[in-house]
Amino acid sequence: MGAYSLSFNFYAASCPSAEFIIRDIVTSSSSNDPSIPGKLLRLVFHDCFVEGCDASLMLIGNNTEQTDPGNRSVGGYSVIESAKRLLEMLCPETVSCADIIALAARDAVGIAGGPMVQIPTGRRDGMVSLASNVRPNIVDTSFTMDEMVKLFTSKGLSVLDLVILSGAHTIGVAHCNAFRGRFQEDTKGRLTLIDKTLDSNYAVELMKQCPASAMASATVNNDPETPMVFDNQYYRNLLVHKGLFQSDSALLNENSTRTMVKDFANNQQLFFVNWSQAFLKLTSVGVKTGNDGEIRRTCASTNA
Known part of the structure; x- marks a missing residue:
């Protein structure tokens, strides 16, 4: 910069x-x-x-x-x-x-x-x-806590930023194959839950929405409760083991991050205040200013 x-x-x-x-x-x-x-x-x-x-x-x-x-x-x-x-x-x-x-x-x-x-x-x-x-x-959806922390740290983002920015999963959808590793498929194409950190009833719902035959094309909501609303529901889902990705569930594996999850689950305003700061940091990562880069005339190609 x-x-x-x-x-x-x-x-x-x-x-x-x-x-x-x-x-x-x-x-x-x-x-x-x-x-x-x-x-x-x-x-x-x-x-x-x-x-x-x-x-x-x-x-x-x-x-x-x-x-x-x-x-x-x-x-x-x-x-x-x-x-x-x-x-x-x-x-x-x-x-x-x-x-x-x-x-x-x-x-x-x-x-x-x-x-x-x-x-x-x-x-x-x-x-x-x-x-x-x-x-x-x-971040790959199968990342462990350590892998995520290492990547976020390399971008100048803290563990707190990681927990807050994971809250982006309160909206949006995911392709079924993004959490495929939590299930095992038998020879007849039936899925069983192998990841015990996931709520079993939620897993049954996911298997209905994501039959083995449709894993690549089908999508599910990141947040099963309020999928279109940016709120703190993501953290509440995590506490009842309804985090969609392994990388979501991983936030409960350590005391420090589990405490943050609980704090945001209990207080949406706290999440929003923290989100504003973390989003500011995210959108400042590695920015080019002044004489670096260019102002493209069209986003799909450079000006040259």
Whole structure:
């Protein structure tokens, strides 16, 4: 990062309506398709953890980040592109795709009932997008606590940030194969639960929604209780062993993180206040500012 840094109201003079336009597009897209907030939230994680928050995930081509299997189910790109097209007409070559992603994810949380976080802007778009950078930098749903802590620490994020940002799983959907490792399939294609940290009744529900034949294509809600609402239900689900992923259940394995889970399960306001701080940190990971990167004219390709 250069001598420059992000600032609040970065576009106040150059494109004063930028944040309104992005919010408007996220709002209308979400009312047409209720799965959009969850997709936008996932998009910002997968962008920021690889090469920093620089929209490298938006670049299309051979061996780009989008081509890695870990990113195949990421969605919401069209919302970012819609906002970009409109902003290019109003303020050409001014608002970065990286800022659009961060602001859209922020707005997605607000639209789904979560806190509206003020975030600084001024990110620039990266020029590098490699599939080979994806795996070492994103959390796999089968990760242990140690593996997650190591990855988050490498991004400048704390164990507390890890527990808070895992709360993003209060909205969105997951493909069945993302938690496939918790079940075993017999020769007749029947599933049985092998992960004893999962509530057995919840496991039965999951097996109904995810027959072995549909593992790759079917999806389930991350939060079985309030799947469209950004709230603290995720933490309540964890306490009754209804965390969808192994990486969710892992938060209960250590006293310190279990205590955090209980605190957020008992106090939604506490979760929201902490979310605002952690989201600010997430959207500042590895940002490019000043003379680093560029302002792409279209999010799918570099300007060169």
